[in-house]
Amino acid sequence: MHSKNRSVVIVGAGFGGIAAAIALKKHGYENFMILEKAFDVGGTWRENKYPGCTSDVSIHYYSLSTDLKDDWDHTCEFAYNIHAYTKDIVAKNNLTSHILFGVKVISATWDATSQSYTITTEDVRSQKLSVLEANIVISAHGILHVPRYPNIPGLNDFSGPIMHTAKWDTNLDLRGKKIAVIGNGGSACQLVPYVAKTEGVQLTHFVRTRNWILPAMVAPIHRYWKWAFRHIPFLTRLFRWTMFWVFEASFYLIFKMATTRAFLMKAGKKFMNDTAPKKYRGLLEPSFPLGCRRIVFDSGYLASLHRPNVDLKEGGDIVSVDSTGIIMKTGEKLPFDVIACGTGFVTDKFPYHLRGRESTIQEFYDKHDGPLAYLGTTVPGFPNFFMINGPNTATGYTSLLHIMQLVKPILDNEVTSFEVTPKANDDYNKGLQSKLNDMVFSFCSSWYRAGHNGRNVSIFPGSALQFWWACRKIDWSHYVAVGPNAAKFSNSGLGFVPILSAVVLSASMLWWTLGN
Numbered sequence: 001m002h003s004k005n006r007s008v009v010i011v012g013a014g015f016g017g018i019a020a021a022i023a024l025k026k027h028g029y030e031n032f033m034i035l036e037k038a039f040d041v042g043g044t045w046r047e048n049k050y051p052g053c054t055s056d057v058s059i060h061y062y063s064l065s066t067d068l069k070d071d072w073d074h075t076c077e078f079a080y081n082i083h084a085y086t087k088d089i090v091a092k093n094n095l096t097s098h099i100l101f102g103v104k105v106i107s108a109t110w111d112a113t114s115q116s117y118t119i120t121t122e123d124v125r126s127q128k129l130s131v132l133e134a135n136i137v138i139s140a141h142g143i144l145h146v147p148r149y150p151n152i153p154g155l156n157d158f159s160g161p162i163m164h165t166a167k168w169d170t171n172l173d174l175r176g177k178k179i180a181v182i183g184n185g186g187s188a189c190q191l192v193p194y195v196a197k198t199e200g201v202q203l204t205h206f207v208r209t210r211n212w213i214l215p216a217m218v219a220p221i222h223r224y225w226k227w228a229f230r231h232i233p234f235l236t237r238l239f240r241w242t243m244f245w246v247f248e249a250s251f252y253l254i255f256k257m258a259t260t261r262a263f264l265m266k267a268g269k270k271f272m273n274d275t276a277p278k279k280y281r282g283l284l285e286p287s288f289p290l291g292c293r294r295i296v297f298d299s300g301y302l303a304s305l306h307r308p309n310v311d312l313k314e315g316g317d318i319v320s321v322d323s324t325g326i327i328m329k330t331g332e333k334l335p336f337d338v339i340a341c342g343t344g345f346v347t348d349k350f351p352y353h354l355r356g357r358e359s360t361i362q363e364f365y366d367k368h369d370g371p372l373a374y375l376g377t378t379v380p381g382f383p384n385f386f387m388i389n390g391p392n393t394a395t396g397y398t399s400l401l402h403i404m405q406l407v408k409p410i411l412d413n414e415v416t417s418f419e420v421t422p423k424a425n426d427d428y429n430k431g432l433q434s435k436l437n438d439m440v441f442s443f444c445s446s447w448y449r450a451g452h453n454g455r456n457v458s459i460f461p462g463s464a465l466q467f468w469w470a471c472r473k474i475d476w477s478h479y480v481a482v483g484p485n486a487a488k489f490s491n492s493g494l495g496f497v498p499i500l501s502a503v504v505l506s507a508s509m510l511w512w513t514l515g516n
Ligand SMILES: Cc1cc2nc3c(=O)[nH]c(=O)nc-3n(C[C@H](O)[C@H](O)[C@H](O)COP(=O)(O)OP(=O)(O)OC[C@H]3O[C@@H](n4cnc5c(N)ncnc54)[C@H](O)[C@@H]3O)c2cc1C
Pocket: 011, 012, 013, 014, 015, 016, 017, 035, 036, 037, 038, 041, 042, 043, 044, 045, 048, 053, 054, 055, 056, 057, 062, 103, 104, 105, 106, 140, 141, 142, 143, 144, 145, 187, 351, 352, 388, 389
């Protein structure tokens, strides 16, 4: 029987929070709230309003298996359409009444006596603080959310607008302006070709570390295809399924097999040389293997470098900024009206004050030189706390499978809490890091690593299928349960016979096949 009293708080209403809420509802649990500091759902896709922002993954794959959409406009979709989709699925799944908007989580503190978290929130308009309690916290606060500005001396003295791709002012009229774009990751490279087309704009792009840039897969979806997706049963699901396998294959081709990676690097280099102006080759050619950083997919960036109003400069030569522009190592002073920072996000700090049994999560992270969790989901010392898109989960939301298996017994009053053991966490992370050390990620600095050069805190060293496999079934000996039926949640307590395991496994494979 489902408990009326046991409650869940979900932090964030991006894809992660929405998916968690849908999963809870699907299992019949209604006693949950999503706390969202903004006034709308959508997370990443609400925030990133810079011109040209699209997904770089096939949109039929980059959407929820529970809510397929037949009429996407583009193969990789624009942010505004993905944002609209998140709003649609919230309405369709009756989640609106579960969301508190404009409510920022400031802290959450575990109370062992009540077996619950005391959560302090701030009303972002009035700054008024409130307190609520929840037995479970599912944190879907996002990792690419807090903008990182470049630490260039004098930046704050600049008299014109300083924009970040994730805080884009869509009302700013760029016509006739001199604009500097700093950074050449996915965000800046999507932005440049769009801004370059603005009337009278003069754009200078500053590139520091060179990235691999491969052809993008963004194309309009023909109306015949839309018709087919809408009218032919299972076609959308079949297409999604095909995309899933294409992305699974690309994991092996890029990250696992050195020969195919070498071939793709050769082809990528040719693409970059053939598409960009010859004079910029030195400023574009990466010095690390493909896949070490997130690959940039070219939605017109390299071709835009041929435009007379676009100039490419060495980002490493920026010395400082003054009120009128950027000063270079040579002493050259470049005047600008606007500085646009495509300089990424703060990825290694926990965004609110979470206190577990003994310490805060930030103290735990600092002690381990960066974010760390068991299956990217649970953390020793933090009972009933679950993360979506947590450390080393860069593959998808498969961690929800793991979370639901732990959440159900709590909400069904069988136990009051689960906490992952330090040993399970240590063993898991030792294995994970030793696999990552053999992969391409250690050959360059990137946001995948703590402080950009430390331990890899973002990537799961396997494919999405392998992450699903790791999450699909709980090893209860990795958890300490508290509560009336705690003994049931140990390996021996469940006493699975092999035949039963095989049946469960086959059923979940079938469910997964249909669900993806
Ligand atoms: C420009 C851009 C493009 C991307 N493209 C892709 C792509 O093509 N494919 C891909 O797989 N991934 C892509 N990503 C990664 C993307 O962030 C994830 O795929 C996914 O959208 C993250 O969802 P999320 O719910 O985990 O986090 P988010 O979407 O970041 O949502 C987090 C939510 O939590 C809220 N929040 C945060 N802190 C608090 C707090 N203290 N209190 C209350 N609310 C809080 C935020 O306001 C936000 O709404 C992209 C990221 C960026 C920045």
